[in-house]
Amino acid sequence: MDMDSTIDKITEGTLEVVTPEELREKLIKDQKTAYIGYEPSGKIHLGHAITVKKMKTLQEAGFKIKILLADLHAYLNGKGSLEEIEEISEYNKQCFRALGLSEDTQFILGSSFQTQEDYTMKVYQLALSTTLTRARRSMAQITRDAEDHQVAEVIYPLMQVVDMLFLNVDLAVGGMEQRKIHMLARDNLPKLGFTSPVCIHTPLLHGTDGSDKMSSSKENFIAIDDEPDVIKKKIKKSYCPQGEVEGNPIIEIAHHFIFSEMDTLLIQRPEKFGGNLELTQDELLKMYGEGDLHPLDLKNGVAECLVNILEPVRNYLKTHKEKLS
Known part of the structure; x- marks a missing residue:
C-alpha cells in the first residue's frame, strides 16, 4: 500500500489528525509506536471498539501498538480500589x-512504571508549566460529575502526558474527550525536551439512551461480549x-x-409492512x-x-475463559 492510501485508511472515520x-x-x-490508554472497567463496549478498530489499522500500517491499562x-477517577x-x-x-489486535500488541499496566522516581519528577516539572485552569478543563469530559472537584483531577492529565513520554509514543489515539489532554501533551512535552506525538481523535459513540457518550458507568452500553438476546433487548430499548439521523445511536452503530x-x-420485515430491504448506507440514511x-x-x-459481527468476539472470550478467572 502506498503512502497516500495508508494515510487515507488511517484517517478514515476520524474527526481530527493533529x-x-x-x-x-x-x-x-x-520503528514507530502508537498508544492508547484505557481505564480498566467492568465491561468493554462498542465505544471502546471504535478506538480499537483504529489501533488495528495503525498496526497494519506498521506501528507497534502499546495499550496502557x-x-x-x-x-484517581474514583473507579474503585486498586485491587478491584x-x-x-x-x-x-x-x-x-478478542477485537482483533495481534499477538505482538504490548499491554502495559500503568502502575508498573508510574511510581518510579523519574516519572514522578517529570510530573512535578510538568506541574510547574501547567495552569490549574487548563488542567481542570482538560478533564471536563473524563471525570464523573461532581459539585466539589478533587485534586486528583489535575494530577490525572499531567500523568497522562508523562505516560506518552515514558512509553516513547509517536502517535496517540483517543476519543474527542481526550483532545484537551492530547493538546496539553503537544504543548508541553517540547518544554521537557521531547517531541510531541501526532494525535488522532475518533468520534464518541452516543449511549443507547441517547446521551452524549456510551459509558459502562451509565449503563447505556452494548458490551462486546453481550449474548445475542441481551444485544437485541438493549437495541430494542435504545x-x-x-x-432523526444525527445523534441516533442505532444509526451510529450501523455506520x-x-x-x-x-x-x-439486511432489514427483514413481514410482507404486510413492505417486505425485506437490503440497503446501502446512503439508502438507509435517506430512507430513515x-x-x-x-x-x-x-x-x-x-x-x-x-x-453476527460480534460472534467471533464472544467465541474468543469463551475459549479463553480460563484466563479470565
Whole structure:
C-alpha cells in the first residue's frame, strides 16, 4: 500500500489528525509506536471498539501498538480500589485481543512504571508549566460529575502526558474527550525536551439512551461480549427517534460496525409492512431521514447484524475463559 492510501485508511472515520503532515513523517520511520490508554472497567463496549478498530489499522500500517491499562488513572477517577481495578485488567486485555489486535500488541499496566522516581519528577516539572485552569478543563469530559472537584483531577492529565513520554509514543489515539489532554501533551512535552506525538481523535459513540457518550458507568452500553438476546433487548430499548439521523445511536452503530464491514444492511420485515430491504448506507440514511423506515425495523436489522459481527468476539472470550478467572 502506498503512502497516500495508508494515510487515507488511517484517517478514515476520524474527526481530527493533529497534524497530517506529522503523520506522514511518522510513517516513514522504521520503528514507530502508537498508544492508547484505557481505564480498566467492568465491561468493554462498542465505544471502546471504535478506538480499537483504529489501533488495528495503525498496526497494519506498521506501528507497534502499546495499550496502557491505566489502573492508577482509574483510581484517581474514583473507579474503585486498586485491587478491584487490577482484577479487571486481565479481562480487559483479553477483550482487546478478542477485537482483533495481534499477538505482538504490548499491554502495559500503568502502575508498573508510574511510581518510579523519574516519572514522578517529570510530573512535578510538568506541574510547574501547567495552569490549574487548563488542567481542570482538560478533564471536563473524563471525570464523573461532581459539585466539589478533587485534586486528583489535575494530577490525572499531567500523568497522562508523562505516560506518552515514558512509553516513547509517536502517535496517540483517543476519543474527542481526550483532545484537551492530547493538546496539553503537544504543548508541553517540547518544554521537557521531547517531541510531541501526532494525535488522532475518533468520534464518541452516543449511549443507547441517547446521551452524549456510551459509558459502562451509565449503563447505556452494548458490551462486546453481550449474548445475542441481551444485544437485541438493549437495541430494542435504545433511543432511536423517528426520522432523526444525527445523534441516533442505532444509526451510529450501523455506520461504525456494519457498513465498515459490509456494503449493505439486511432489514427483514413481514410482507404486510413492505417486505425485506437490503440497503446501502446512503439508502438507509435517506430512507430513515425521510421517515420511510420504522425505528423498530431499523433496530431489528441492526441487532441481527451486530449479533453476527460480534460472534467471533464472544467465541474468543469463551475459549479463553480460563484466563479470565
